[in-house]
Amino acid sequence: MSRPSTPELNFDTPALKRYRLRRAVKDKLASWSIGLGGVSIIGAVLLIFFYLLYEVAPMFVPADVKKLNEYSLPGSQAQETVMLAMEEQAEVALRVQKGGDLTFFRVEDGRLIKSEHVPLSGNVTSFDLNTPASRKMAFANDQGQVLLAKHNYRLKYDENTNRTIIPRIDYPYGQEPLTVFDDGRAIKYISIRDSDSAILISALDESGAPKVVRYTKEEDFLSGDIVLERESVNLPMMSGTINQIEVDQAMNWMFVLADNRLLHVINLRSETLEQTVNLSDHGEITQLSMLLGENSLLVGTNKGDVSQWFMVRGEDNQKRLQRIRTFDTEAQTVVAMSTEQRRKGFFVAGNDGRIAIFHSTAHRNLLDEDLVDGEVNTLTISPRAKDLLVETKDGRIVHFKVDNPHPEISWKSMWDEVWYEGYEEPEYTWQSSSSSSDFEPKYSLVPLAFGTLKGAFYAMLLAAPLAIAGAVYTAYFMAPAMRRKVKPIIELMEALPTVILGFLAGLALAPFIENNLLGIFAMLVIMPMAMLAFGFMWVNLPAKIRHSLPDGWDALPLIPVIILSVWFAIEVSPTFEMWFFGGSMTQWLNNDLGVDFSQRNALIVGLAMGFAVIPTIFSIAEDAIFSVPKSLSYGSLALGATPWQTMVKVVLPTASPGIFSALMIGLGRAVGETMIVLMATGNTPITDINIFEGMRTLAANIAVEIPESAVGSTHYRILFLTGFVLFLFTFIFNTIAETVRHRLRSKYGQL
Incomplete structure (x- = not known):
């Protein structure tokens, strides 16, 4: 009995031809749309660049x-x-x-x-x-x-x-x-x-x-x-x-x-x-x-x-x-x-x-x-x-x-x-207006650029360790059920308007820290010590008690420890201030150390802007760590490495391009932040690294002074110049970030 012949497939039927034509058209449209979108973005950036140059260039033309x-x-x-x-x-x-x-x-x-x-x-x-x-x-x-x-x-x-x-x-x-x-x-x-x-x-x-x-x-x-x-x-x-x-x-x-x-x-x-x-x-x-x-x-x-x-x-x-x-x-x-x-x-x-x-x-x-x-x-x-x-x-x-x-x-x-006239020595000064008719405008951009970097530095000093450490724990060690609750809550923080954060920082956080400055510094010591003490106590508990808490939920018992340590640091600070600082640490800084203390300062900005930047860094870094193939982790564990060694030697190097991108995007956010800096710093254009002094950033300066500048005036154009400098800052940071990311990807992409 002969075997039935294989039926011939006809790929040139009218229906298949129409299908292939529609798919080809869709592919072309998608390709053109994506290309047009990319070119539009590049064109928009170039348009911003050349428009800023157009406004700035007349200032440097000779008479x-x-x-x-x-x-x-x-x-x-x-x-x-x-x-x-x-x-x-x-x-x-x-x-x-x-x-x-x-x-x-x-x-x-x-x-x-x-x-x-x-x-x-x-x-x-x-x-x-x-x-x-x-x-x-x-x-x-x-x-x-x-x-x-x-x-x-x-x-x-x-x-x-x-x-x-x-x-x-x-x-x-x-x-x-x-x-x-x-x-x-x-x-x-x-x-x-x-x-x-x-x-x-x-x-x-x-x-x-x-x-x-x-x-x-x-x-x-x-x-x-x-x-x-x-x-x-x-x-x-x-x-x-x-x-x-x-x-x-x-x-x-x-x-x-x-x-x-x-x-x-x-x-x-x-x-x-x-x-x-x-x-x-x-x-x-x-x-x-x-x-x-x-x-x-x-x-x-x-x-x-x-x-x-x-x-x-x-x-x-x-x-x-x-x-x-x-x-x-x-x-x-x-x-x-x-x-x-x-x-x-x-x-x-x-x-x-x-x-x-x-x-x-x-x-x-x-x-x-x-x-x-x-x-x-x-x-x-x-x-x-x-x-x-x-x-x-x-x-x-x-x-x-x-x-x-x-x-x-x-x-x-x-x-x-x-x-400047009346000054005892040369200085970097920004002072664009005055009530005096013989006033000479002072257009030094150094205080503004310094303030921008200062605010970003203190914000990143707070945000980077907390966000990266949180991303590592959430993506690698935390239980999936707990991760599904924690990650959306942290990402939801990014939806908070910065004007609200600035308002709260200026009106609530600033006076609170001024009155409890020693408590804030004591908290930086007491909280880690309390966490270490709790960890030591936890590992020495009977196995029955320790194993009653499922794996990946270890962070849950730390929440009351952190809350109690913060409360304790704030409560004991007045007593220690009375013993060591004559009742007021801020007055001691001013009178004994000669360190100027302003209520709205870089510390407030570091806390408020760091809080705003943490969700950005955390979300991107957590996705990068979580996206590392599980086969790499399982292979490392199978070869005898501990979970911590696997994290340090395998997971973090593999996720390093994404982590670095998260840090640079967070830095760009901190550099361009306006409202928090505007409302929480005192808005003083000075060049002082002192964490207890305020500053003024490039973005905040534009927001403050652009409404009062006459169109086409020197003041107006130099504000565009500050925008151009801010644009260059962002461009340089992004270029560095992309270069380092490509090198990290080339180095660790073969793991």
């Missing part, structure tokens, strides 16, 4: 100056110009001439608007400007008198809303001049400093003898008018022929230049000569000017450089004038300087027509070019630092448009120590 117009000097050509100034809109300019003539003209084309003469009897012999921002001027005559004036501007709109700027000269203290020399001696040189409380006038007569008078301001109770009370200031003896005098904003210090090389520092409160600085090594002094805020002195020389000086308190607790930084130009000799009215920038003109732009705090050279033909007489920058007028010796005015939006930023100001 750009473009010539707009050039015209003849308005007003009389016979009298020398002693000052040029512009109003807020840079549409109207003022030319002050040596004889007391005041000429207003249009900045655009030099067309004359109006001229007038200072109503001061006799011949005007000297002139000085209080500060560019105040617009107050002082005119001195040959009769020992001084008249204070101020140039003001009024906006007028017609029916078509066309704006007209009307300039005028006001006299804030009336047209009655103030007396400097009672005997009517002519004033050869005048220096004025006008504050809310007093007017300080420094003058030289024709023989070079100095005279300083102070007019104290008092408001009349009935009329509200300001009444000036005059008093003389006694000056100490000084060597040399006096060339120029400058006074700081608070009228505490007077700087007297003599013989174009000696700088005398006089304490106006004690009326004593505190210091004499010999500037011979720097060359002949050609220009002396005060920077914005009138706390720093700019010294220009015939060698073409400019140095910044201000008063610094030394080790002997005495203030001394100290050179802080030097700015080099390509000019042969510095002949004119103009300081900005709202930033710590200044413009320097050389005798050869070269103009340089600097920023003092950033120590940045923004421009140094030949802008005009011929020798420069004077120059001025508009209040908004967008228009520049340069007067040449041959009677021309050249108008430039200046594009210099972000001079405050440099690599040094962000990542190096900067010596």
